Amino acid sequence: MAEKDYKEVISKIDSIAQKVYSDLTKAEIPHLNLSTRTKANIRFDDNLNVWKYGKQTTERSAMSLDGAYMLLRTMYLVDFIKEMINQKKSSTLRETYYISEGWNLAKFSSQDESDLLAEDLEVITGCMREDFKLRPEEDGARVIGNLVIEEVTRNNAKKRIHCQDDVGDAGYGIPYNVEKEKLSFKQIDADFVMAIETGGMFDRLVENGFDTDSRAILVHLKGQPARSTRRFIKRLSEEKQLPVLVFTDCDPWSFRIYGSVAYGAIKTAHISEYLATPSAQYLGVTPSDIINYKLPTDTLTPEDIHALKSELDDPRFQDQFWKHEIKLQLEIGKKSEQQALAKYGLDYVTDTYLPEKLVELGLMKK
Amino acid sequence: MKEAVDNALDACEEAGILPDLSVEIRNHESEECTIIVEDNGPGIIKQQIPHIFGRLLYGSRFHAVRQTRGQQGIGISAVVLYGQLTTGKHAQIMSKIAADRPAVVTSLAIDTSKNRGEVVAQEVQHWDKPNGTRIEVTINANYRNGKRFVYEYLQSTSIVNPHARITFKDAEGQTAVFERTADTLPPKCVEIQPHPYGVELGTLIKMAKEAKSRKLASFLKTDFCSMGDRTADAVCQEAQLDRNLNPKELSRDQLAQLHKAFKKVKMMSPPTECLSPIGEMLIKRSLKNETQEISPECIVTASRPPAVFSGNPFQVEVGIVYGGKLPKDKSVRLMRFANRIPLLYQQGDCASTAAIASMDWRRYGFDQPNGVGVPTGPAIFLTHLCSTQIPYTSESKEAIADIEEIENEVRLAFRECARKVQHHINKKVRRVKTREKFDLITKILPEIAKKSAHMLDKPVPSLDKVITRIMDVVWIEDAIEYEKVKRTPGKAMQAKLGTDLAQLKDDGGWITKSSILIVNYKNKPQRFSLYALIPKDAVIGTITPQPTKVTPDYIRWNLESIDPTNKLDVYFELAGLNKGDFDENDLYVQGINPSYVIGADQWEGE
Numbered sequence: 001m002a003e004k005d006y007k008e009v010i011s012k013i014d015s016i017a018q019k020v021y022s023d024l025t026k027a028e029i030p031h032l033n034l035s036t037r038t039k040a041n042i043r044f045d046d047n048l049n050v051w052k053y054g055k056q057t058t059e060r061s062a063m064s065l066d067g068a069y070m071l072l073r074t075m076y077l078v079d080f081i082k083e084m085i086n087q088k089k090s091s092t093l094r095e096t097y098y099i100s101e102g103w104n105l106a107k108f109s110s111q112d113e114s115d116l117l118a119e120d121l122e123v124i125t126g127c128m129r130e131d132f133k134l135r136p137e138e139d140g141a142r143v144i145g146n147l148v149i150e151e152v153t154r155n156n157a158k159k160r161i162h163c164q165d166d167v168g169d170a171g172y173g174i175p176y177n178v179e180k181e182k183l184s185f186k187q188i189d190a191d192f193v194m195a196i197e198t199g200g201m202f203d204r205l206v207e208n209g210f211d212t213d214s215r216a217i218l219v220h221l222k223g224q225p226a227r228s229t230r231r232f233i234k235r236l237s238e239e240k241q242l243p244v245l246v247f248t249d250c251d252p253w254s255f256r257i258y259g260s261v262a263y264g265a266i267k268t269a270h271i272s273e274y275l276a277t278p279s280a281q282y283l284g285v286t287p288s289d290i291i292n293y294k295l296p297t298d299t300l301t302p303e304d305i306h307a308l309k310s311e312l313d314d315p316r317f318q319d320q321f322w323k324h325e326i327k328l329q330l331e332i333g334k335k336s337e338q339q340a341l342a343k344y345g346l347d348y349v350t351d352t353y354l355p356e357k358l359v360e361l362g363l364m365k366k
Numbered sequence: 367m368k369e370a371v372d373n374a375l376d377a378c379e380e381a382g383i384l385p386d387l388s389v390e391i392r393n394h395e396s397e398e399c400t401i402i403v404e405d406n407g408p409g410i411i412k413q414q415i416p417h418i419f420g421r422l423l424y425g426s427r428f429h430a431v432r433q434t435r436g437q438q439g440i441g442i443s444a445v446v447l448y449g450q451l452t453t454g455k456h457a458q459i460m461s462k463i464a465a466d467r468p469a470v471v472t473s474l475a476i477d478t479s480k481n482r483g484e485v486v487a488q489e490v491q492h493w494d495k496p497n498g499t500r501i502e503v504t505i506n507a508n509y510r511n512g513k514r515f516v517y518e519y520l521q522s523t524s525i526v527n528p529h530a531r532i533t534f535k536d537a538e539g540q541t542a543v544f545e546r547t548a549d550t551l552p553p554k555c556v557e558i559q560p561h562p563y564g565v566e567l568g569t570l571i572k573m574a575k576e577a578k579s580r581k582l583a584s585f586l587k588t589d590f591c592s593m594g595d596r597t598a599d600a601v602c603q604e605a606q607l608d609r610n611l612n613p614k615e616l617s618r619d620q621l622a623q624l625h626k627a628f629k630k631v632k633m634m635s636p637p638t639e640c641l642s643p644i645g646e647m648l649i650k651r652s653l654k655n656e657t658q659e660i661s662p663e664c665i666v667t668a669s670r671p672p673a674v675f676s677g678n679p680f681q682v683e684v685g686i687v688y689g690g691k692l693p694k695d696k697s698v699r700l701m702r703f704a705n706r707i708p709l710l711y712q713q714g715d716c717a718s719t720a721a722i723a724s725m726d727w728r729r730y731g732f733d734q735p736n737g738v739g740v741p742t743g744p745a746i747f748l749t750h751l752c753s754t755q756i757p758y759t760s761e762s763k764e765a766i767a768d769i770e771e772i773e774n775e776v777r778l779a780f781r782e783c784a785r786k787v788q789h790h791i792n793k794k795v796r797r798v799k800t801r802e803k804f805d806l807i808t809k810i811l812p813e814i815a816k817k818s819a820h821m822l823d824k825p826v827p828s829l830d831k832v833i834t835r836i837m838d839v840v841w842i843e844d845a846i847e848y849e850k851v852k853r854t855p856g857k858a859m860q861a862k863l864g865t866d867l868a869q870l871k872d873d874g875g876w877i878t879k880s881s882i883l884i885v886n887y888k889n890k891p892q893r894f895s896l897y898a899l900i901p902k903d904a905v906i907g908t909i910t911p912q913p914t915k916v917t918p919d920y921i922r923w924n925l926e927s928i929d930p931t932n933k934l935d936v937y938f939e940l941a942g943l944n945k946g947d948f949d950e951n952d953l954y955v956q957g958i959n960p961s962y963v964i965g966a967d968q969w970e971g972e
Binding site for chain 1: 802810811814819822836
């Protein structure tokens with residue numbers, strides 16, 4: 001792996017300390033500004049074709065107790081990152097959280113807090129988490145399909161892996177770093193990428209040989225997909241010009257999974273252009289499918305209903321298709337799972353449902 | 367037991383003795399239990415014993431009215447009789463009237479046909495006590511059921527009788543002591559003549575028969591209160607009776623006319639010296655003493671001035687114990703008292719309960735569905751009604767009747783108390799917020815500065831200006847400490863300003879030390895006046911800096927100018943108070959925008 005130049009990262013990190021220091025010497029209350037990371041502050045970027053943060057900013061100021069703690073933690077975290085860069089080390093987000101145990105007042109009270117602050121630093125500096133030598137836990141998202149990947153292993157050797165022949169039933173595990181210096185796509189013979197929410201459905205499609213029969217690259221999203229999984233899908237789609245289909249349960253949370261794959265997540269809108277695949281299409285299960293396929297259902301919980309309503313004014317879900325489907329789901333008051341298709345037998349999903357949907361989307365002929 | 371305790375307290379007070387009571391309950395195997403109540407009162411001469419303990423409804427006083435406990439309950443003789451009827455055992459009464467006289471033990475039976483006590487046996491015995499009375503009655507009762515009530519009753523009694531010490535030994539042999547919190551007896555109740563508005567027709571007839579005056583007008587003037595020449599004439603005129611008639615010769619009808627006329631003539635209210643309230647400070651002290659385990663956040667009390675209903679003077683005192691370990695999700699606990707007697711039953715029928723329920727407690731931070739009913743919250747509400755005539759709802763004398771004047775007074779008193787509680791809570795919330803900011807500038811901000819300087823290899827910057835910008839207030843913090851000093855006998859003295867501490871020590875008791883810290887976190891120098899309220903009974907000791915003005919109610923300082931981030935210490939000492947009497951400074955400021963100040967309110971004048 002080529003040694004990265006961290007000079008710029010260090011100067012950006014120092015600029016944070018510099019800002020706070022100069023506030024203090026100018027007798028100003030120290031503060032940092034960063035883009036507001038909420039639904040109300042994402043705008044569609046026509047150039048990048050993804051959703052990015054708008055102009056609203058949030059001030060982290062030492063005026064309030066919470067703000068002051070935040071600034072102190074920021075100081076500690078940037079100091080820690082600088083040290084890691086200098087010592088050529090890296091740590092997982094979880095390790096960072098535990099490291100903060102030794103930071104006295106600046107200690108994080110939960111990992112969510114430290115993860116969010118790492119994201120804040122990305123937003124402030126425009127660097128990526130990886131630049132800070134911070135990495136997520138291995139999330140084990142996996143891939144099966146007619147695809148050869150070349151990965152630079154920890155021994156700095158290049159290794160080629162065929163994602164059908166060289167892997168077991170669990171598939172190829174996506175590493176946390178999927179950038180070019182680490183991973184490249186060598187050979188591919190497939191018609192589309194299918195991103196699947198649940199492990200159960202992924203395994204069903206593998207067992208039924210859907211990847212070979214339908215010439216598909218199957219990617220398991222494992223719920224809300226990790227950055228590396230989204231980046232992997234994006235590179236696959238862009239570099240190999242493959243259409244991407246997202247196949248999830250039918251509930252508001254699954255729609256959000258699709259949103260983060262296709263449009264970019266609200267939390268990471270500052271790096272949407274790296275992670276989002278604007279061409280990704282939603283395959284199902286849609287609320288209309290619940291009716292058309294007479295699927296077994298559960299009643300929407302109050303949380304579901306609240307989430308659906310919130311999606312109605314989410315700028316990412318404003319097109320005709322989503323408006324119609326979300327309203328329909330609120331109307332019927334039901335939700336359903338991918339695996340509910342087993343109502344008609346184990347092969348129904350590969351023999352009937354998916355072919356019909358692919359025809360509908362124009363990816364397969366009748 | 368209740369009867370015996372009430373009688374004992376009355377007897378001691380009348381004789382000017384600080385009551386020291388001991389109550390013991392012994393459980394027998396059968397459904398019997400023995401109650402023993404012993405006091406250190408004046409004792410009873412042996413000839414009187416059968417009359418006091420053996421005659422039903424004996425001892426009803428002449429027409430003069432006065433606040434006593436005795437008018438409540440069924441009477442001690444009824445207890446003696448009940449014991450005799452249910453167990454066949456006689457009451458044992460031991461009494462000693464002086465140190466050099468022997469104690470007399472009387473075994474007493476009641477002859478119901480003659481309504482008279484009969485001495486079954488009487489003997490002389492030695493008793494260590496110089497004087498006192500001890501009554502032992504065995505009755506048929508299940509003590510276990512009433513156990514909680516006995517304890518509660520004694521505890522409650524002790525709260526409203528801070529001058530009494532009560533020792534309780536229960537059937538299991540456990541002893542509880544309710545210590546006294548006051549060393550002086552309540553002032554003796556003065557007798558007054560009945561007020562015409564409050565007199566019943568029957569009493570009027572009896573009074574007329576026994577009148578010493580030969581003329582109606584002078585009878586009215588001497589045997590009633592609030593009756594002057596003019597009022598007496600007005601009453602006679604209204605009743606169409608000649609002022610020179612002999613009261614003894616008046617017919618029943620004529621007296622009924624007179625009785626009616628009373629109500630139609632405007633009269634002065636009865637005098638109120640005849641009431642013996644407990645006093646705000648003493649209620650607070652006893653509540654504090656009895657709620658120690660709860661460690662409440664605050665205890666506030668309020669006393670209303672005396673008022674009158676139908677010619678009967680009365681006075682309401684209330685107290686609120688708030689916070690601590692009291693349950694937040696239960697109804698407020700009510701403690702009701704009348705003439706220093708706890709009312710344990712029929713809470714729902716009581717005028718004090720109705721008055722509390724009719725207030726909107728939500729505005730004072732309590733839960734109360736629809737704004738009516740007894741509120742929910744971590745509090746105990748105490749109500750004490752004292753009057754020459756407690757208007758009970760029924761013979762059982764457990765609830766006060768719904769008299770509008772009384773309900774109004776209860777409401778006013780609780781409103782005052784609730785405001786104080788709310789003030790206290792608001793103050794606390796503000797302080798917590800400021801305390802947070804204080805942490806911020808003293809701990810977090812220096813760390814931020816250190817860390818950023820370290821990363822850039824630069825010197826740590828001065829933070830004074832940033833601190834004043836963040837705080838932007840004048841911060842006032844106070845602490846109160848108590849110091850025990852040697853007690854030597856002597857009356858409370860009126861110390862003058864600047865009295866030396868050593869001199870105060872002679873007075874004994876506790877010294878209350880109040881330290882106030884003022885820090886200017888504004889970015890400009892600040893100069894203002896500070897007022898500290900002091901309790902009425904306190905004697906002021908050392909004060910620093912030199913105060914500008916000292917009155918019985920407050921101390922005032924015109925403080926020198928305080929520069930940004932500088933502080934100033936203010937200190938004063940109080941004597942003549944018990945530990946904990948003064949547990950919170952009440953501070954006010956003048957000559958500065960009050961919104962700049964945390965820890966004191968705007969001075970609104972005296």
